[in-house]
Amino acid sequence: MPIILEASDLKKYYTMGESVVRALDGVTLGLQQGEFLGLLGTSGSGKSTLLNLIAGLDRPSGGTLKVFDRTVNEMTRKELSMHRRKNVGMIFQSFNLISTMTARENVALPLMFAEIPAAQREQRADQLLESVGLSGRQLHKPNQLSGGEQQRVAIARAMANSPAILLADEPTGNLDSKTARGILDLLKELHAREGKTIVLVTHDQALASQYVQRNITLLDGRIVSQVPA
Numbered sequence: 001m002p003i004i005l006e007a008s009d010l011k012k013y014y015t016m017g018e019s020v021v022r023a024l025d026g027v028t029l030g031l032q033q034g035e036f037l038g039l040l041g042t043s044g045s046g047k048s049t050l051l052n053l054i055a056g057l058d059r060p061s062g063g064t065l066k067v068f069d070r071t072v073n074e075m076t077r078k079e080l081s082m083h084r085r086k087n088v089g090m091i092f093q094s095f096n097l098i099s100t101m102t103a104r105e106n107v108a109l110p111l112m113f114a115e116i117p118a119a120q121r122e123q124r125a126d127q128l129l130e131s132v133g134l135s136g137r138q139l140h141k142p143n144q145l146s147g148g149e150q151q152r153v154a155i156a157r158a159m160a161n162s163p164a165i166l167l168a169d170e171p172t173g174n175l176d177s178k179t180a181r182g183i184l185d186l187l188k189e190l191h192a193r194e195g196k197t198i199v200l201v202t203h204d205q206a207l208a209s210q211y212v213q214r215n216i217t218l219l220d221g222r223i224v225s226q227v228p229a
Contacts, residue, residue, distance in 0.1 A: 004068055004164065004197065005031035005054065011062035012049050012221075023049040025221035026063070031199065033164075036191045038212035039201045045218040047201045051167050054199070055088050056080040068164070085114060089158030093170040095150045097142045103129055103153045104138040110160040128156035132186060148179035155186065159196075166190070166198045172207075184211050 012024040024046045031037060039047045052058045053065055056072055065072040067087055075083060084090075097106050107125035116124070129138055132152040142150050151171060158166055168187065172180030188211050190196045202208045209215060217225045 001032040001034050003030045004033045006066045007050075007053075007063065008065075009063035010050070010053065010060055010065055012046075012053060012058065013061040022221045024053070024060075027218075027221070027223055028063075029216060029223065029226075031165075031197065034191075034195045034197055036188070036198045036211065036213045037200065038205075038208040038215045039199060039218065040203065040205050040208060040215055041218035042203060044220075046221040047218055048169055049221075050218070051169050051199065051201055054165070055090055055167055056083045085110070085161055087163055088165045088167055089161070089163035091151070091154055091158045091166065091168040091171045093173040095142070095147075095154045095174075097150055097153060097157075099142050102139050102141055103134060103145065103156075106142075106153055107156045107160055110157060114161055124160065125156070128159055129153070131159075132156045146179075147175050148182055151175065151179075151183050152186065155183075155190075159190070164197060166196050167201075168198060169201045170203070171200070172202070172204075180207070187211065 007027055007029050010024055010027040014021040014023060027050060039050065041047050053060055056075065060073055067083065072083065104122060104125045107128050108121040111121040111124060126138055129135060132155055134149060134152050137145065137149065145153065172183050175183060184207070187198055187200065191198055200208060200212060205215065213228065215227055216223055
């Protein structure tokens with residue numbers, strides 16, 4: 001399968017007073033189209049920093065990052081916005097749903113920014129909610145949904161614009177073990193059914209190994225191992 005993402009000697013440094021924090025310190029990796037990749041490591045290892053760079057939410061301090069042969073480092077703000085809209089979908093640990101909106105409205109929000117007509121937004125949102133097992137819950141607001149249901153809404157929202165890459169940042173971190181497995185089963189199903197490229201950030205190697213195709217472990221901003229699951 002073609003390589004759709006390439007990081008070469010990727011660095012991200014932060015200055016805190018007189019100290020320099022090397023959040024990423026020379027990461028080189030490639031991601032194949034259709035791959036289910038696990039990013040492992042303890043808190044502070046650089047996992048979420050790498051995800052944020054891939055998503056275009058932050059800029060590297062050094063090295064290069066290419067997605068579909070376009071260098072993310074060199075993108076303008078407008079190009080980064082388009083990159084986030086078309087290339088990547090983000091799934092967060094804390095769901096990040098808008099509390100005053102229904103499940104349908106939360107899922108449809110990215111489509112509104114993409115200027116999709118209202119009727120098409122609603123139809124697409126309902127289809128996505130059905131695909132994640134939430135048919136009949138379209139009009140429920142987040143406080144009327146369980147944690148697992150909220151994360152399913154968040155997954156549907158991340159898929160709204162049919163992104164090439166799904167970035168899941170500790171998507172099971174706020175869920176009990178049974179619900180967590182249900183969410184990972186859903187991601188695995190999406191990977192198998194739609195050929196989605198997925199990058200899963202987690203600290204749970206035993207659990208991740210049951211779902212991903214390859215594990216990359218980070219420590220202090222560096223890759224310390226790459227192994228098939």
